[in-house]
Amino acid sequence: MLKYNRLSAAWLIAAALAVPSIASQTWHLSSQKGWESISDNPEGQFLLAISKIKQQIDSGSSQHALQALKTLKNDYPQFAGPALDLYIEAERLYIKGNLSKAAKQYSRCLSEYPDSPLQAAASERLYAIGTAYASGQKRVFIKILRFSAHEEGEKILRDLADRGGNSPLAYRSLLTVAENQERRRQYLDAYQTWAEIADRWPTGTTGQQALLRMAQSLHAAYRSPHYDATVLRGAGSYFEDYKNRYEASAKELQISETLELITEQQAYKIFFVGLYYEKVEKIEPAKMYYQTAMIQWPKTRAAEMAQSHLDAMERGDSLLPPKSVRRNLTDFGGHFLDKWFGLSYILNLPTGEEPSPEPAQLKMSDL
Numbered sequence: 001m002l003k004y005n006r007l008s009a010a011w012l013i014a015a016a017l018a019v020p021s022i023a024s025q026t027w028h029l030s031s032q033k034g035w036e037s038i039s040d041n042p043e044g045q046f047l048l049a050i051s052k053i054k055q056q057i058d059s060g061s062s063q064h065a066l067q068a069l070k071t072l073k074n075d076y077p078q079f080a081g082p083a084l085d086l087y088i089e090a091e092r093l094y095i096k097g098n099l100s101k102a103a104k105q106y107s108r109c110l111s112e113y114p115d116s117p118l119q120a121a122a123s124e125r126l127y128a129i130g131t132a133y134a135s136g137q138k139r140v141f142i143k144i145l146r147f148s149a150h151e152e153g154e155k156i157l158r159d160l161a162d163r164g165g166n167s168p169l170a171y172r173s174l175l176t177v178a179e180n181q182e183r184r185r186q187y188l189d190a191y192q193t194w195a196e197i198a199d200r201w202p203t204g205t206t207g208q209q210a211l212l213r214m215a216q217s218l219h220a221a222y223r224s225p226h227y228d229a230t231v232l233r234g235a236g237s238y239f240e241d242y243k244n245r246y247e248a249s250a251k252e253l254q255i256s257e258t259l260e261l262i263t264e265q266q267a268y269k270i271f272f273v274g275l276y277y278e279k280v281e282k283i284e285p286a287k288m289y290y291q292t293a294m295i296q297w298p299k300t301r302a303a304e305m306a307q308s309h310l311d312a313m314e315r316g317d318s319l320l321p322p323k324s325v326r327r328n329l330t331d332f333g334g335h336f337l338d339k340w341f342g343l344s345y346i347l348n349l350p351t352g353e354e355p356s357p358e359p360a361q362l363k364m365s366d367l
Contacts, residue, residue: 043117046076050121053091062095083113087122094125099137100149103129103156110163123160123169130156130173134180150184166200174200178213187221188231208246212253215239219258222265225272229265236262267297271306278309279320287313 049072056065069088073080090105106122106129113119133153157173164170174197181190191214198210215238221231239259243250250256274289290306297303312319 042076042078046079047117047121049075050087050118054121054124057091057095066092066095079117083109083116083118086112087118090122090125094129099129099132100152103152107156107159123163126156126160127169127173127176129153130160131176134176150180154180171197171201171206182213182217182220185220187217191217191221208242208249211238211242211245215242219262225265225269229269232262232266232269236266263297264300264302267293267300267302270296271302274306274309278313278318283313 049068053065053068053072056062056068069091072088073084086105086109090102090109093099093102093105103126106126109116109118109122110126130153133149134157135153137149137153154177157177161170161173161177164173174193178190178193178197181187181193194210194214194217198207198214201207201210215235218231218235218238222229222235236259239255239262243255243259270289270293274286274293277283277286277289287310290310293300293306294303294310309319
């Protein structure tokens with residue numbers, strides 16, 4: 001037999017209030033009486049009153065909401081208690097705009113009274129606060145100072161996700177975290193969040209979206225050939241997986257073209273390292289990187305450029321632009337001082353921005 005669930009009733013009421021004309025026709029499954037109208041159930045009536053107050057607050061009717069909060073315990077004495085006290089106080093703080101303190105009260109309501117019928121309403125309020133903070137709303141201090149609250153918002157949403165398991169609210173919370181991390185260009189953090197979503201909801205449209213966004217976040221995390229290109233390999237692997245599993249969608253999204261771009265970026269990264277070594281006149285390392293680009297990615301533009309530089313080096317020539325007089329004087333002075341005093345070793349002076357070479361092996365755990 002199906003068991004009556006308080007949270008289910010709360011979500012039903014919230015959905016019904018979105019269309020007021022059908023609120024009186026909302027039903028739930030009771031373990032004693034079967035299907036019955038929520039309005040006939042004392043707890044349903046209480047939750048309906050809570051939802052109406054929430055609706056008044058959200059629509060800007062704060063005074064009506066405050067008046068309703070004052071009479072709530074008298075109207076429903078069977079539900080009066082510390083959980084309701086916490087919730088009422090949280091709602092008052094929410095109306096005043098003190099979101100940080102309100103969030104603490106809602107959280108206490110969830111933690112200290114897990115069987116309270118107010119769980120769903122408190123959770124939705126926390127989601128609204130977490131989303132506001134994560135999206136950029138400032139946290140007010142002493143009514144004047146305003147501070148960034150991205151981390152606080154993310155913490156609220158992650159706590160909701162931990163409490164919710166695989167519930168719709170848990171998914172919405174993690175989704176909001178991931179999208180806001182992308183918006184702030186925290187792509188590696190976004191990748192980790194999408195990976196968590198994929199782990200909890202691996203199938204269906206949710207799993208498909210998570211796999212795609214994991215690939216896109218890793219690809220967006222690649223900054224330039226001056227930096228490590230490990231993320232390119234990871235992104236390529238996920239895009240290949242997506243292409244194999246969702247052929248129609250991959251064709252529409254032009255995943256094949258994205259994979260070609262990633263291949264070019266990987267090849268150019270290796271070519272760029274070789275170019276650096278050629279510029280600083282370290283010929284053997286330069287040749288090694290040029291040859292690597294040609295062997296691993298033979299059909300790329302970077303491989304063609306590497307071949308051209310190798311051919312020039314074999315002729316005793318160079319495709320690099322000639323150094324300016326100023327650059328020659330700078331290099332000469334640096335070599336002279338280093339030869340006589342070893343200043344670059346003593347003072348650890350920079351000799352140029354060396355790009356990070358490719359690691360010998362890639363492990364997905366390094367992402």
